[in-house]
Amino acid sequence: MMVTVNIKVNFFKVYVLGAMLPWRVVCLVCALLPGATCVIMPLLPETPTWLASKGRSEEATKVDSI
Secondary structure, eight states: OHHHHHHHHHHHHHHHHHHHSOHHHHHHHHHHHHHHHHHHGGGSOOOHHHHHHTTOHHHHHHHHTO
């Protein structure tokens, strides 16, 4: 459900921005969020569920308390 909503919102965003800005600027605006996500993801801690499934329960408890 959320994927469908996200796709529709992004289509609307491109439609509105495309009417006001050149296509290169629209591409840049649409690439900013995924680009930022790719940069930030390695800096985030693993989830407690993943850590516990790998037998790292002490780290899972530590991350869960943050």
